[in-house]
Amino acid sequence: MEGIQHRIVKVNGINMHIAEKGQGPVILFLHGFPELWYSWRHQITALASLGYRAVAPDLRGFGDTDAPPDVTSYTCFHVIGDLVGLIDTVAPNDEKVFVVGHDWGAFMAWFLCLFRPDRVKALVNLSVVFNPFGSINNVIEVLRAYYGDNYYMCRFQEPGEIEAEFAQIGTETVIKEFLTFRTPGPIILPKGKGFGHPPDAPMALPSWLSEEDVKYFTAKFDNKGFTGGINYYRNINLSQELLAPWAGSRLQIPTKFIIGDLDLVYHMPGVKEYIHKGGFKRDVPLLEEVVIMEGVGHFINQEKGDEISKHIYDFFNKF
Numbered sequence: 001m002e003g004i005q006h007r008i009v010k011v012n013g014i015n016m017h018i019a020e021k022g023q024g025p026v027i028l029f030l031h032g033f034p035e036l037w038y039s040w041r042h043q044i045t046a047l048a049s050l051g052y053r054a055v056a057p058d059l060r061g062f063g064d065t066d067a068p069p070d071v072t073s074y075t076c077f078h079v080i081g082d083l084v085g086l087i088d089t090v091a092p093n094d095e096k097v098f099v100v101g102h103d104w105g106a107f108m109a110w111f112l113c114l115f116r117p118d119r120v121k122a123l124v125n126l127s128v129v130f131n132p133f134g135s136i137n138n139v140i141e142v143l144r145a146y147y148g149d150n151y152y153m154c155r156f157q158e159p160g161e162i163e164a165e166f167a168q169i170g171t172e173t174v175i176k177e178f179l180t181f182r183t184p185g186p187i188i189l190p191k192g193k194g195f196g197h198p199p200d201a202p203m204a205l206p207s208w209l210s211e212e213d214v215k216y217f218t219a220k221f222d223n224k225g226f227t228g229g230i231n232y233y234r235n236i237n238l239s240q241e242l243l244a245p246w247a248g249s250r251l252q253i254p255t256k257f258i259i260g261d262l263d264l265v266y267h268m269p270g271v272k273e274y275i276h277k278g279g280f281k282r283d284v285p286l287l288e289e290v291v292i293m294e295g296v297g298h299f300i301n302q303e304k305g306d307e308i309s310k311h312i313y314d315f316f317n318k319f
Contacts, residue, residue, distance in 0.1 A: 032103020061228020
């Protein structure tokens with residue numbers, strides 16, 4: 001990727017890999033699972049050319065960033081600690097930064113804005129709404145009751161179990177299965193049956209995802225493994241428990257939200273109602289715009305790279 005610089009920075013006791021390009025106001029790009037800084041390749045190039053400094057880390061546990069061995073080292077508080085340390089590094093002197101998040105990165109971006117609004121100028125979040133679990137305590141058991149034991153978040157809970165299955169399936173196939181998933185419904189992973197396809201079944205890639213892209217993701221996950229990323233799911237209940245002091249908080253950061261109408265998150269229980277019937281605006285009073293992109297799946301920043309870059313620029317340019 002031409003012109004993108006890579007370096008390791010020390011934040012919150014770990015070594016974090018970041019990719020960056022451009023000069024100007026900082027935009028922090030936060031990826032999801034199973035992804036990397038590379039998921040923002042289109043936006044990094046586009047926003048750098050438009051006068052911004054794009055900074056995209058590999059989050060804790062992913063890519064070339066450290067993956068602490070303790071399962072409980074992946075709560076939202078650990079990750080936000082990393083991000084505050086990163087902001088201190090790339091935007092010293094208490095500067096505010098723009099933030100863009102997707103999937104787990106969006107989840108963490110909400111909490112970054114909630115915990116440290118003094119460091120965030122404005123937010124564009126993709127796919128995951130604010131506080132999607134509300135005040136539920138045992139989120140995983142609620143999801144299990146709704147979707148069954150084979151729902152992917154439930155299958156991710158037992159350390160080592162899903163990793164062993166992914167090892168049998170093969171990293172490249174796992175990456176392709178996730179990134180090409182377009183069913184507007186839950187991901188179900190029956191024990192020992194992978195994604196429900198024969199392991200040697202050919203998978204056609206969509207036009208927005210090249211074999212070269214898949215190889216990059218595959219090489220990094222082959223090297224690091226999936227455990228760090230999966231540990232985010234293993235801390236959903238713990239993070240929710242620790243978030244009790246912020247129950248009912250309103251997020252006071254100017255925000256734009258974008259989701260595809262084929263995104264599995266859009267079809268989770270209560271999400272459409274939350275977005276369209278006032279709950280979202282109540283919890284995020286400075287929510288300025290909600291965009292529903294037709295015919296677009298979950299990995300929206302990769303599938304619609306140019307459009308997402310334009311949405312980001314148009315919103316941040318107002319500030």
